[in-house]
Amino acid sequence: MRSGLKSEVFEKLAVIAGSISNPEVVRWKQQGGRVIVYTCSFVPEELLVAAGLLPFRIRATGSQSAGRADDYFEAANICSLVRHCFNKILTGEYQFLDGCVIGGGCDANRHILDNWEQSEARIPFLHRIFFPHSSGNLMAQNFRNQLENLKQLLEDHFGVKITNEKLQDAIVLCNEIRDLQKSLYALRKVDNPAITAAETISVIVAGYSMPKEAYKADLTLLLEELSGVTMPEKKPVVRLMVVGPGHDEPSLCDIIETMGGAAVTDLTCYGGKTLFGSVREADPDPLQALADYQVIDRPLCPKNLDAHPIINREVMNKIKEYRVDGLIGQSYLCCETWSGELFVLQKELKEAGIPMLRIEREYTSDSLGQVQTRVQAFIETISGGLL
Amino acid sequence: MIVAGIDIGSTTGKAVIMIDDKIILGKIIMASIKPAQTAMLAIEAALENAGLAAQDEIQYIVSTGYGRLKVDFGNENISEISCHAKGAFHTDPEVRTVIDIGGQDCKAISLNAKGGVLGFEMNERCAAGTGRFFQVMAKVLSCGLEGIGSPDNISPTPATISNQCSVFAESEIISLVNNDVPLPDIITGINRSVASRVSGLVRRAGLADKVVITGGCYANEGLVSALENSLGLKVNRLPVNPQFMGALGAAAFAMERFRAKSAETQTNMEDAK
Numbered sequence: 001m002r003s004g005l006k007s008e009v010f011e012k013l014a015v016i017a018g019s020i021s022n023p024e025v026v027r028w029k030q031q032g033g034r035v036i037v038y039t040c041s042f043v044p045e046e047l048l049v050a051a052g053l054l055p056f057r058i059r060a061t062g063s064q065s066a067g068r069a070d071d072y073f074e075a076a077n078i079c080s081l082v083r084h085c086f087n088k089i090l091t092g093e094y095q096f097l098d099g100c101v102i103g104g105g106c107d108a109n110r111h112i113l114d115n116w117e118q119s120e121a122r123i124p125f126l127h128r129i130f131f132p133h134s135s136g137n138l139m140a141q142n143f144r145n146q147l148e149n150l151k152q153l154l155e156d157h158f159g160v161k162i163t164n165e166k167l168q169d170a171i172v173l174c175n176e177i178r179d180l181q182k183s184l185y186a187l188r189k190v191d192n193p194a195i196t197a198a199e200t201i202s203v204i205v206a207g208y209s210m211p212k213e214a215y216k217a218d219l220t221l222l223l224e225e226l227s228g229v230t231m232p233e234k235k236p237v238v239r240l241m242v243v244g245p246g247h248d249e250p251s252l253c254d255i256i257e258t259m260g261g262a263a264v265t266d267l268t269c270y271g272g273k274t275l276f277g278s279v280r281e282a283d284p285d286p287l288q289a290l291a292d293y294q295v296i297d298r299p300l301c302p303k304n305l306d307a308h309p310i311i312n313r314e315v316m317n318k319i320k321e322y323r324v325d326g327l328i329g330q331s332y333l334c335c336e337t338w339s340g341e342l343f344v345l346q347k348e349l350k351e352a353g354i355p356m357l358r359i360e361r362e363y364t365s366d367s368l369g370q371v372q373t374r375v376q377a378f379i380e381t382i383s384g385g386l387l
Numbered sequence: 388m389i390v391a392g393i394d395i396g397s398t399t400g401k402a403v404i405m406i407d408d409k410i411i412l413g414k415i416i417m418a419s420i421k422p423a424q425t426a427m428l429a430i431e432a433a434l435e436n437a438g439l440a441a442q443d444e445i446q447y448i449v450s451t452g453y454g455r456l457k458v459d460f461g462n463e464n465i466s467e468i469s470c471h472a473k474g475a476f477h478t479d480p481e482v483r484t485v486i487d488i489g490g491q492d493c494k495a496i497s498l499n500a501k502g503g504v505l506g507f508e509m510n511e512r513c514a515a516g517t518g519r520f521f522q523v524m525a526k527v528l529s530c531g532l533e534g535i536g537s538p539d540n541i542s543p544t545p546a547t548i549s550n551q552c553s554v555f556a557e558s559e560i561i562s563l564v565n566n567d568v569p570l571p572d573i574i575t576g577i578n579r580s581v582a583s584r585v586s587g588l589v590r591r592a593g594l595a596d597k598v599v600i601t602g603g604c605y606a607n608e609g610l611v612s613a614l615e616n617s618l619g620l621k622v623n624r625l626p627v628n629p630q631f632m633g634a635l636g637a638a639a640f641a642m643e644r645f646r647a648k649s650a651e652t653q654t655n656m657e658d659a660k
Contacts, residue, residue: 377468
């Protein structure tokens, strides 16, 4: 849903988020730049930026079918986000890629690697890093070793030298962007924000799809513009938070806002889950700083055995911070990682008196009629006064 | 005060007119591919039954059902979950659980003592546990929906239907037919299969007495019996045709809205004096 925001820089970012290849990627490639795709928020972009690459977070924007990918996946229990992403690879929409780093956040992700190696779609650099499934210093050291290995492979393949200084600069840049994105999210704390949830998703997704310096400049400009916007007073509406795996498209937020609610924040893999704290800057061992951030400071993925209390705590914090009235737990069919997590979360929230609606869906915006009915009924139930 | 509620479901369209506290039901209209047209036919039937000449005599209209957003002559749309709850509670204030089995979905709604929705559950995607499932089975068994719902076909030795997917269950039933399993055993097995699925939704939403059934499947005696067995509670029928419960709830909302609006206008006029 659009807020009526009139901003050239927003329109530019919306165009970037609305397709896979985009003008910024084309320009980067024309200037001799190289692009590397990655599949999970636990792959540290900082390392790719320090290698002089454009990190591009995989997504399936605009996909209507996973038909070609389905020929490859051996198991039927692969979530549709993964299937649609791989389909985009097979249909040539990621032809601009120079490499890929697969993150082992879930087993479905790993199947992309297996199938890519078997498929007709060739890629010169394909590597997988393993994520520890628990936190702690030992696991952070293990992850650091994997990052060291990835660093070496990137240096060898792309003919670059990733110095500590470059890594430290990349960490500062990504921290700055994270802080700007947090400021963008904070705008929705008020009753009538200058930017909607769907628009926010576009801005965040664009950040995964263009050079970081250019994105930082655009985001800074957008925030300046938004700070000057005065919105009229608005009657408070039901304020909802979305929790679940990666959603790179805004259909659920559109439904929430069309049905009279407000999607005020989220804890999802493309959104709020990546905006957690900062990586230590100026650390003499920047790889360890990155590993500590991903493994110890930000273990907000249900793949981690000890993540649940942290996810629960973060959800509770956001409920207070954003004055959330209810949660929508949205996951993809066959997403085992999040299904269990959302089940437990719903039980705990119920005990705390916070309503939660569970929605399991496919990547494409199918069955939206039923989702619309359930979201509307959820909003009506919370608003209470209706009945 | 004259208000109306229109329920444009996946299979049928229904409208209810309320003239003060008097409820006038329209007719069941088979849904077309044009929800707006179905809505128009439904409201015309209700107008005729109410003895009203034209739609503009209606002071407030609330639409509900899958086609609710397409009723362009309505004042407001409200989800069918809220409307079925409202309609059932309006008809019987002792209701605490509503089971609505419609053409393409089924819902379980839990109510508090004031009629507010405490929780709800819906089937997702699949047609199992819906009217469509019964239609498919009736076709396979050549017995019509009347045969599926007939009390004469309730058997003490039901066949086991293990598949709840309507596509797979269809082939399972064909196997039973070819094994000469008696028709009442198969039908009772089908009703038990649906009741088992629906009962799961009801328990998740929150089961409490008094339980009522709304939607087109209310007439299925075998299903009601199977639901009672599965839930361990009596499943009651409402005194008003349960198929109109969504439209009735929408009309009840319309009445509340219009009264509130009228009161607000009155207050504003008095303030202006």
